[in-house]
Amino acid sequence: MLDFNHIYKVLASSILETISPTRCVACDEPGSVLCEHCAAHLPHIDLAFACPRCGAPFGHALCTECPMPGSEAALLHPEKTFPFTRARSALSFEGGAKKVIRTYKDGDELRLDAVIASFICSAIRGRNETVAQSSCLFPQVRGMVGDWSQWADGLVSVPASPEALLRRGFDHMERVACIVARRTGLPLVCALASKKGALDQRDLGRGERLANRSESFALTSGVSSGAITLPRRTILIDDVLTTGATASAATRVLLDGGAQEVRVVTCCRVW
Secondary structure, eight states: OOOHHHHHHHHHHHHHHHHSSBBOOTTTSSSSOOOOOHHHHBBBBOTSSSTTTOOOOTSSOOOOSOOOTTSSSHHHHHGGSSSSSSEEEEEESHHHHHHHHHHHHHSOOOOOHHHHHHHHHHHHHHHHHHHHHHHHGGGGHHHHHHHOGOSSSEEEOOOOOOOHHHHSSSHHHHHHHHHHHHOOOBBBOOOOOEOOTTTTTOOHHHHHHHHHHHHHHEEOHHHTSSOOOOOOOOEEEEEESSHHHHHHHHHHHHHTTTTTTEEEEEEEEHH
């Protein structure tokens, strides 16, 4: 029996592709949403040399973005300490990587969800091309980047703010998280909800971000009622880590709800 709905979708897609062909978001060449050349030249973060606490590039030996827990700097600047234990990001938020995130979130190119999910999966597993190269050049860093999918009990995504959800019409990280869950085999738990009044972070400064996110999240009714169990070892995923305000606020809610440890993985890192 013919599936006319499927035939219609294929024909419609072919006609649309002919009229307006898919173009790379980074170089605008026709073919795919992110061509192989641009994907290979994105600003990958070498996880072997990044700060294991906040994910800042080149911060493994001495991080300028976050103080060592228990140090004098941590006591003097508590706003720079994080409740999550570790963080990783696949890319630096610049150039083509910035275009990928912005085009996906605000340019209606939803097919980039799979691209972003791929980078997040690579960071979770501790694998990317840069790590492979550095491990060959510097054998001493081998074994320093582990596979977090073997550590974690589940995934939780950061929910979009009500303002962003209304503007875009979809929760951008929910789509990505579903793909990450399928590829890693980790269960995706709907654990966090954005409170009313939470603003979109895009145009806020550091202080405003910290204030805006301080009480922006709550546990979902399923978790609060006990119908849904929080993963004891949770990977919290988001698109971009900037000041850490969003990830910190979400982590505190998860820890208060019963999570034992939270690690953060994002596609991009601002530094």
